[in-house]
Amino acid sequence: MSTxxxxxxxxxxxxxxxxxxxxxxxxxxxxxxxxxxxFINLAAIFVMLHAEFLAAVQLLVYTGAVTVLIVFVIFxxxxxxxxxxxxxxxxxxxxxLLIGLALLGEVAAAILTRSAIGASDIWTAEAIAxxxxxxxxxxxxxxxEYVLAIQxxxxxxxxxxxxxxxxxxxxxxxxxxxxKRTGLISLAHPRGADRExxxxxxxxxxxxxxGETSGVRFDDRGVILVDNAEAFTDQTxxxxxxxEGDD
Amino acid sequence: MEELxxxxxxxxxxxLFIIGMMGVLTRRNVIVIFMSVELMINGVxxxxxxxxxxxxxxxxxxxxxxxxxxxxxESIVGLGIIMALQRRIDTIDVAxxxxxxx
Numbered sequence: 040m041s042t043x044x045x046x047x048x049x050x051x052x053x054x055x056x057x058x059x060x061x062x063x064x065x066x067x068x069x070x071x072x073x074x075x076x077x078f079i080n081l082a083a084i085f086v087m088l089h090a091e092f093l094a095a096v097q098l099l100v101y102t103g104a105v106t107v108l109i110v111f112v113i114f115x116x117x118x119x120x121x122x123x124x125x126x127x128x129x130x131x132x133x134x135x136l137l138i139g140l141a142l143l144g145e146v147a148a149a150i151l152t153r154s155a156i157g158a159s160d161i162w163t164a165e166a167i168a169x170x171x172x173x174x175x176x177x178x179x180x181x182x183x184e185y186v187l188a189i190q191x192x193x194x195x196x197x198x199x200x201x202x203x204x205x206x207x208x209x210x211x212x213x214x215x216x217x218x219k220r221t222g223l224i225s226l227a228h229p230r231g232a233d234r235e236x237x238x239x240x241x242x243x244x245x246x247x248x249x250g251e252t253s254g255v256r257f258d259d260r261g262v263i264l265v266d267n268a269e270a271f272t273d274q275t276x277x278x279x280x281x282x283e284g285d286d
Numbered sequence: 287m288e289e290l291x292x293x294x295x296x297x298x299x300x301x302l303f304i305i306g307m308m309g310v311l312t313r314r315n316v317i318v319i320f321m322s323v324e325l326m327i328n329g330v331x332x333x334x335x336x337x338x339x340x341x342x343x344x345x346x347x348x349x350x351x352x353x354x355x356x357x358x359x360e361s362i363v364g365l366g367i368i369m370a371l372q373r374r375i376d377t378i379d380v381a382x383x384x385x386x387x388x
Binding site: 062067078088112151180196198 | 288289290292293294295296297298300301302303304305306307308309311312313315317318320321322324325328331332335336338339340341342343344345347348350351352354355356357358359360361362363365366367368369370372376377378
């Protein structure tokens with residue numbers, strides 16, 4: 040048994056034991072720590088597979104970002120009375136374990152009897168070294184063959200960020216459904232400045248600030264809310280040129 | 287198995303994937319289910335990179351990079367959903383999440 044195989048075996052066994060720890064630990068924080076161990080072992084295995092760049096990305100993205108995010112969420116959600124497993128019935132658990140092992144045996148049989156191996160590509164270790172290393176070669180491949188996919192991934196990450204902002208928004212920021220939101224929502228100047236601008240707006244707003252219902256009103260964040268489209272038709276959305284001209 | 291072959295990596299990949307799958311199926315805590323999904327994704331990555339290594343190809347590594355990027359987006363949204371779940375129904379037990387059924 041060569042040293043390479045021995046090192047791989049150690050890494051793989053530790054990774055699998057840690058993975059079992061993830062799904063068996065009662066405390067989610069223990070699960071998260073076991074997950075970090077798995078990720079670090081997998082990063083080492085990626086290095087063995089001559090995927091140095093991916094090993095670095097694995098450490099940065101998974102152990103660095105995703106796990107920290109998970110631990111933060113564990114902090115933020117209610118820790119006591121956390122649910123554990125389905126079904127207290129031991130027969131059910133043994134049955135689940137057997138099904139899992141059967142599935143593993145099935146896949147292992149498929150892997151061990153695998154015979155078709157595709158033709159070798161050009162990126163041998165020497166070719167990669169000549170081209171300047173693993174990261175350079177991945178960059179060349181990504182930005183030549185997969186340019187469109189890279190750009191779609193960028194859009195996906197942007198959409199994911201926006202989705203996370205919407206999902207994790209506090210409940211107080213959620214407005215009643217019947218209120219149509221439009222008008223002055225400015226990120227550029229501090230809260231309260233909107234009211235000064237709004238002082239220049241027509242009488243409908245003033246009426247609403249005095250408590251009279253005209254379809255236009257303020258909420259406590261300085262955002263103008265309108266109940267119907269007619270109430271706001273002659274306003275520019277950002278309180279733009281026309282307002283400054285009035286001054 | 288004297289030499290290191292792709293079979294080693296594929297077996298590790300299968301083990302990680304099935305462990306993750308069992309976690310998804312048996313746990314009730316959404317956070318642990320989420321971690322199990324991450325395990326499955328990593329199992330797939332090991333297979334992709336193992337195949338790439340076997341065939342001296344860069345395609346597998348590129349795909350693994352995309353998988354990591356998509357998994358990052360997925361984790362952002364997934365954890366956002368967990369936060370929303372906690373806020374709305376005050377639990378992260380998937381057995382209690384059945385608004386769609388009722």
